[in-house]
Structure formats: structure tokens, C-alpha cells
Amino acid sequence: MHYFLYREGELYCEEVPVRKIVERYGTPLYVYSAKTIKRHFQVFDSSFKEIEHLTCYSVKANSNIAILAMLCKEGAGADVVSGGELIRALKAGISPQKIVFSGVGKTPEEMQLGLEAGILLFNVESAEELEVLSEVAKKLKTKAPFAIRVNPNIDPKTHPYISTGLKKNKFGIPEEEIIDLYKKAKDNSHLQPIGLDIHIGSQLTQVSPFLEAVKRLKELWQELNHLGFEIKYLDLGGGLGIVYESEEPPLPEEYSSAVIKELKDLPITLILEPGRVIVGNAGILVTKVLYTKSSKEKNFIIVDAGMNDLIRPAFYQAYHKIIPLEDKRDEEIVADIVGPICESGDFLAKERKISKVQRGDYLAVMSAGAYGFVMSSNYNSRARAAEVLVEGDNFFLIRRRETIEELLALEVIPDIYL
Ligand SMILES: *Cc1c(COP(=O)(O)O)cnc(C)c1O
Numbered sequence: 401m402h403y404f405l406y407r408e409g410e411l412y413c414e415e416v417p418v419r420k421i422v423e424r425y426g427t428p429l430y431v432y433s434a435k436t437i438k439r440h441f442q443v444f445d446s447s448f449k450e451i452e453h454l455t456c457y458s459v460k461a462n463s464n465i466a467i468l469a470m471l472c473k474e475g476a477g478a479d480v481v482s483g484g485e486l487i488r489a490l491k492a493g494i495s496p497q498k499i500v501f502s503g504v505g506k507t508p509e510e511m512q513l514g515l516e517a518g519i520l521l522f523n524v525e526s527a528e529e530l531e532v533l534s535e536v537a538k539k540l541k542t543k544a545p546f547a548i549r550v551n552p553n554i555d556p557k558t559h560p561y562i563s564t565g566l567k568k569n570k571f572g573i574p575e576e577e578i579i580d581l582y583k584k585a586k587d588n589s590h591l592q593p594i595g596l597d598i599h600i601g602s603q604l605t606q607v608s609p610f611l612e613a614v615k616r617l618k619e620l621w622q623e624l625n626h627l628g629f630e631i632k633y634l635d636l637g638g639g640l641g642i643v644y645e646s647e648e649p650p651l652p653e654e655y656s657s658a659v660i661k662e663l664k665d666l667p668i669t670l671i672l673e674p675g676r677v678i679v680g681n682a683g684i685l686v687t688k689v690l691y692t693k694s695s696k697e698k699n700f701i702i703v704d705a706g707m708n709d710l711i712r713p714a715f716y717q718a719y720h721k722i723i724p725l726e727d728k729r730d731e732e733i734v735a736d737i738v739g740p741i742c743e744s745g746d747f748l749a750k751e752r753k754i755s756k757v758q759r760g761d762y763l764a765v766m767s768a769g770a771y772g773f774v775m776s777s778n779y780n781s782r783a784r785a786a787e788v789l790v791e792g793d794n795f796f797l798i799r800r801r802e803t804i805e806e807l808l809a810l811e812v813i814p815d816i817y818l
Pocket residue numbers: 458460461479481502503599601602603637638639640673674675676677770
């Protein structure tokens with residue numbers, strides 16, 4: 401469900417013709433729908449209303465500070481995976497007591513930042529990390545609240561790059577080591593074991609792997625409870641999939657009811673870390689057709705957005721729907737839609753059926769709100785795209801386009817070459 405719809409052959413975002421925004425800010429351009437993001441958050445969050453819970457939006461999916469501030473107003477907490485994301489979340493107004501800090505490679509400096517801010521908890525991913533967390537807490541004369549991320553060895557049946565709960569993945573700690581770690585932490589006056597955490601992957605389209613993960617968490621919780629630990633938080637991570645093409649992911653309601661059924665009798669607060677499901681279908685990447693070329697074998701549509709703007713097709717072989725801003729209902733062709741970057745991997749779509757376009761036409765790459773702009777780079781010295789947020793019949797520039805001068809400003813020619 402989203403608010404990018406054609407009206408009389410012209411693509412609108414909510415009440416604004418996308419062309420109008422593009423004429424103001426140029427391409428490539430990310431356009432987000434506030435109404436869609438809010439709706440997704442509310443539908444997701446309220447599906448868990450029967451149970452004590454905290455929805456911590458996964459900042460890495462789309463970390464623009466305007467979007468974080470909007471989600472903060474909607475009541476969201478944040479799941480962050482770096483000091484940078486933590487600073488963003490705090491700046492956006494999110495209460496530290498609604499922030500959880502995940503990730504396998506937190507530095508002592510990042511831990512200090514989190515402890516000084518007073519975040520809810522750290523999701524710890526190795527025995528060594530727990531030791532360092534304790535040292536940092538000791539230095540600050542405080543106590544670090546933490547959960548341990550369990551690696552449950554569950555196959556989420558998604559793309560290998562985004563499955564995270566298998567033994568061969570770098571994430572979490574094997575189940576059989578968890579209890580010992582908590583026992584060790586018990587006597588440490590700088591550590592406060594308060595949670596158990598899991599995150600098995602992204603773009604999951606079935607409930608069953610989630611359910612299996614919840615059951616494992618529950619078993620561990622019971623075991624820890626038996627040993628006298630008061631584990632107040634169970635963090636289920638994110639991972640709920642969205643429709644890019646013809647997937648049939650579970651509705652939030654189906655996911656939540658399965659989870660609630662399993663956990664409703666435990667005296668815990670559930671933490672959820674949805675990312676993609678909140679913002680994925682709430683954003684598009686608008687790009688301009690630079691050239692078309694055809695040979696006997698192939699049609700190419702060369703556009704001004706490349707893999708540096710949206711890497712998902714190149715990186716994950718991801719499918720994104722691509723539609724014209726003006727639906728002229730022309731004859732259809734089959735074409736590769738490619739960017740300007742000097743790599744054969746630089747494509748947005750391959751062998752795609754699309755209505756015939758010409759130089760100067762605009763295309764919208766759909767479902768680009770999650771893992772879109774945030775994964776963009778400056779490869780080929782391309783300045784990163786601008787981002788616009790639409791709210792009803794208003795639109796706001798929430799990040800202006802970079803300039804080449806800004807990129808060069810960080811670089812220095814040593815005197816010896818001058
Ligand atoms: C990426 C990530 C998420 C969000 O995943 P989605 O698939 O976007 O919902 C949540 N938690 C952790 C720890 C993550 O790494």
C-alpha cells in the first residue's frame with residue numbers, strides 16, 4: 401500500500417505531480433511519501449498493541465533525519481548500528497530510552513557515545529565485545545544494559561547477502577554459548593543483562609522462520625529465568641519483507657499474531673526493529689532518459705541514475721518496478737535500463753518490458769525508499785542525489801544535491817606535486 405498513483409496518466413506522490421518536484425530539483429531524485437511512511441509505521445506498531453512493546457525503526461534502511469524526526473513524532477524508537485546513526489537518531493529527537501544499538505563491530509568510542517547518551521540497551525554480538533563494553537562502562541563508572549544477539553542457525557530463505565541468522569553468518573552468538581555468557585556477566589558490576597536479541601535476515605516472505613526464532617528466544621528466556629535472571633526485553637529484530645514484484649510477504653497482522661501467541665504470557669517487553677517494511681514502498685527514485693540505443697540483439701535505455709544511486713539491482717539482483725512519470729500507453733519494448741557508470745553491473749533492470757521512451761522522458765524506479773539513498777556512493781565522482789519528502793500537497797527538500805566542490809573539498813594535493 402502506497403501513495404504513488406497515476407491520475408489521468410500522470411504519476412502523483414500523494415497530492416503532488418512528481419514532474420513538478422523533478423522540475424524544481426532535477427534528477428536523479430529520491431521522492432518519499434510521508435503519508436505512506438506514517439501509515440506503514442502505524443499499521444505495524446498497532447498490530448502489536450496487545451503486548452507490551454517498543455517499535456525501534458531500523459535507521460539503516462533510510463536514515464534521513466527528516467524521516468527520523470517524522471517517525472519520532474509517530475512514537476517510534478530507533479535501532480542504530482553505528483555512532484553516526486546514534487547521533488542522527490538523537491538529533492531527530494528520539495528518546496535515548498527508545499534506542500537500541502546493534503552491529504558486530506561497535507568501537508569503544510561508539511559504546512561510550514551510547515552509554516553517555518543513556519540508550520536502552522546494546523545488542524552484543526561476541527564475547528569480546530561484551531568484555532570491551534564492560535571496560536568502557538567501568539571507565540565511565542556506569543553499568544551497561546545489554547542483550548545478547550543469538551545466532552539461532554535458522555534459514556530465513558532470503559537472498560544470501562541479507563540472511564543473518566545462519567551459523568556461517570558473522571552475526572550473533574551460537575545458542576549453546578549464551579547461558580555461559582550471561583552467567584559470567586552476572587558477577588560483573590558494570591554489566592546489566594536485560595535482554596535477548598535475534599535478527600535472522602531481511603526481506604522475509606514467510607512467517608515460519610520468524611516463529612522458529614521466537615520459540616528459540618522463548619526457550620532461552622525460560623532457561624535464564626530459571627537461573628534467576630530478569631530478562632525484560634526480547635528483541636525480535638526486523639526483516640519483514642515487502643512487495644517489489646510479486647512476492648507475498650505476510651501482513652504485519654499475520655506476523656504479529658503469530659509472535660504474540662507465543663509470547664503473551666511472558667512478563668517481557670517486545671522490541672521490534674522494522675526497516676524495509678516501513679520505508680521500502682514509500683520512496684521512488686526518479687531518473688531521466690539520457691539516450692536510447694538499439695541493435696538487432698538489444699534495446700538499451702540509458703538513464704541518469706546509476707548503481708551509485710541505487711545499488712540494489714547490481715548488488716542483490718533485486719527487482720524494482722520501473723514506470724514512466726507520464727503513462728502514454730505507447731507500444732512496449734523489452735530493454736535493459738542502465739546507468740551512466742562504467743561497469744556492466746550498472747543496471748536498474750534487465751530484459752524489462754517497458755513502454756517506449758525517448759530522450760528527456762522521466763522514469764520512476766519504485767520501492768526505492770529502503771536501502772536506496774543510504775547505500776549510494778560517489779563512484780565515478782558522481783554527486784549524490786537530492787531527497788524530497790511529500791506531505792499532502794506540500795513537498796520539502798530534505799537533502800539537497802551534493803556538489804562536486806563538496807566532494808573535492810575533502811581531498812588535498814601534497815605540496816610536492818604542486
Ligand atoms: C538491517 C537490520 C534491521 C532491519 O531489517 P529490515 O529487513 O529492513 O526490516 C533490523 N535489525 C538489525 C539488527 C539489522 O541489522
